[in-house]
Amino acid sequence: MTFPLEAVVLFPRTPPPAPELREELSCAMDSSGRERGESIEVWTLPVEPPWRPAPEEPGASALLLHCRASWEPPPWARPAVYRRALGILAEAGALAVWLPAAMKWLRAPPLRGLGVELVSRDVMRDTLLTRHVVIAGDEIWIHTHGMAHFALPDLECRVSRSEGDDGERLVDGAIDYLLDGGDALSVGTVSEVYEGVDAIRFGVAEAESRADHAYGVFGAWTLQVMAFPGRAAMER
Known part of the structure; x- marks a missing residue:
């Protein structure tokens, strides 16, 4: 089963170089996924904001992000990949992430909260x-x-x-x-x-x-x- 993440990420000015961000996301996902045999693909594409109605962030740059993973854990294990990806984006300085599937923006404070080791089901539900x-x-x-x-x-x-x-x-x-x-x-x-x-x-x-x-x-x-x-x- 293919499990996709598509997001538009806003950075303050110039986003991190796409190859570096792609490598960081891939390594982070793979490092905790190899035991389950996950297959991870990540690719990025610069876009001109606002690709979607964007938060008011003067001078923000946008990056269209796709992640795709294939594995067979129970449903609740799957969001761990999203938590890791969103946490990495927050650490990279993302101002906000638009999740097309959920039709909403995630701002920096809740994004940073995803970087902790344990995130409850209710937090992930409210986030995603x-x-x-x-x-x-x-x-x-x-x-x-x-x-x-x-x-x-x-x-x-x-x-x-x-x-x-x-x-x-x-x-x-x-x-x-x-x-x-x-x-x-x-x-x-x-x-x-x-x-x-x-x-x-x-x-x-x-x-x-x-x-x-x-x-x-x-x-x-x-x-x-x-x-x-x-x-x-x-x-x-």
């Missing part, structure tokens, strides 16, 4: 994922961007405005389950997320592709609510 809540009339559309960083599909759920809190708990619960290595969810399955002693029952289906709203390279699943806590099963 984005969860959007879109309200349109009486419907709420809750969806993620960035699950591709964990080699997983993005998640979405559509509920009425009155059910918005339960819908958010459902998506959050499914994210945590998948990031903890849970493997019982797949298209066509029915499962439950627990809120205290109550359960939100839901089915899993392929999300419809949208030209105006792209998900990650692993696609997306729709979580179809069947019953919320204390309520009868609903037709969806």
Whole structure:
């Protein structure tokens, strides 16, 4: 399986020479990856900012960065490569990193925090994922961007405005389950997320592709609510 990282990196003025940065990233990833048989490729390409809407950094230079790794650890082991890469970029003086898969900028303070040896699941989740809540009339559309960083599909759920809190708990619960290595969810399955002693029952289906709203390279699943806590099963 190919596990990609694409990022636009902003440096204060002139970025570190591309060959040196490429070598540093490759060595850092390989040094902790050989035991698992990782295969790492890194390449860089200068770009003219703003390649994406950029933070206000006068005189910043941009570098388009691609990393690609192939290995077979459990889902939670995979973000370690991203943590190492982002930590190296912070040490190299990066002001900010745009993660296209998560559709967000990471600024320097959280980037530097990734350089520590132990980073919790919640920190990595908050760093590499984005969860959007879109309200349109009486419907709420809750969806993620960035699950591709964990080699997983993005998640979405559509509920009425009155059910918005339960819908958010459902998506959050499914994210945590998948990031903890849970493997019982797949298209066509029915499962439950627990809120205290109550359960939100839901089915899993392929999300419809949208030209105006792209998900990650692993696609997306729709979580179809069947019953919320204390309520009868609903037709969806």
